[in-house]
Amino acid sequence: xxxxxxxxxxxxxxxxxxxxxxxxxxxxxxxxxxxxxxxxxxxxxxxxxxxxxxxxxxxxxxxxxxxxxxxxxxxxxxxxxxxxxxxxxxxxxxxxxxxxxxxxxxxxxxxxxxxxxxxxxxxxxxxxxxxxxxxxxxxxxxxxxxxxxxxxxxxxxxxxxxxxxxxxxxxxxxxxxxxxxxxxxxxxxxxxxxxxxxxxxxxxxxxxxxx
Ligand code: TYD
Numbered sequence: 001x002x003x004x005x006x007x008x009x010x011x012x013x014x015x016x017x018x019x020x021x022x023x024x025x026x027x028x029x030x031x032x033x034x035x036x037x038x039x040x041x042x043x044x045x046x047x048x049x050x051x052x053x054x055x056x057x058x059x060x061x062x063x064x065x066x067x068x069x070x071x072x073x074x075x076x077x078x079x080x081x082x083x084x085x086x087x088x089x090x091x092x093x094x095x096x097x098x099x100x101x102x103x104x105x106x107x108x109x110x111x112x113x114x115x116x117x118x119x120x121x122x123x124x125x126x127x128x129x130x131x132x133x134x135x136x137x138x139x140x141x142x143x144x145x146x147x148x149x150x151x152x153x154x155x156x157x158x159x160x161x162x163x164x165x166x167x168x169x170x171x172x173x174x175x176x177x178x179x180x181x182x183x184x185x186x187x188x189x190x191x192x193x194x195x196x197x198x199x200x201x202x203x204x205x206x207x208x209x210x211x
Pocket of ligand 1: 012016039095097
């Protein structure tokens with residue numbers, strides 16, 4: 001039985017660390033795990049990532065940015081995620097469709113119906129079974145990303161933006177509670193990981209089912 005798990009959260013929430021820790025833990029249990037990240041995860045996607053995080057990006061319109069994220073996602077779904085799921089693996093994705101809804105929708109105000117349609121086109125409707133949002137106060141997240149070195153596109157913008165994105169994730173989680181797991185990300189990486197495993201455990205396949 002394959003399983004598609006996505007990780008979401010604001011910049012500096014620690015979700016990438018948590019995605020990696022969960023992948024390692026599932027591998028130790030004997031599962032086959034494929035990890036992806038967005039934007040990126042394929043040659044084309046990594047090229048798009050360079051564009052998105054590069055000097056030309058601040059001039060891009062929100063719609064143009066959305067389409068770049070979506071092009072990276074379309075490639076990732078076709079080249080990596082679907083084949084891995086078809087082969088029975090567990091896929092753990094660091095960001096997926098909900099990043100677009102939270103950042104471009106709740107954060108930047110693009111029409112959410114339009115974004116859902118774009119997400120659908122990019123993914124062919126492939127939805128995750130479980131989405132973990134690593135939830136953290138924007139101020140804590142921002143101080144973490146500053147410590148990590150250098151402002152990125154959103155660090156340079158206001159705390160209000162990060163708050164909208166965070167609230168967006170929480171609103172999305174509320175509308176689909178059967179898919180979402182909300183985890184407090186303010187503890188140490190080990191503490192947050194333990195909480196994720198505790199909440200996920202009842203929904204993880206047994207080794208026999210997943211292989
Ligand atoms: P990245 O350095 O990967 O951030 P993180 O480590 O926090 O994931 O940069 C990705 C940035 O792109 C991040 O600020 C979120 C943003 N993003 C969107 O705005 N929309 C999207 O659909 C995706 C996938 C990412």
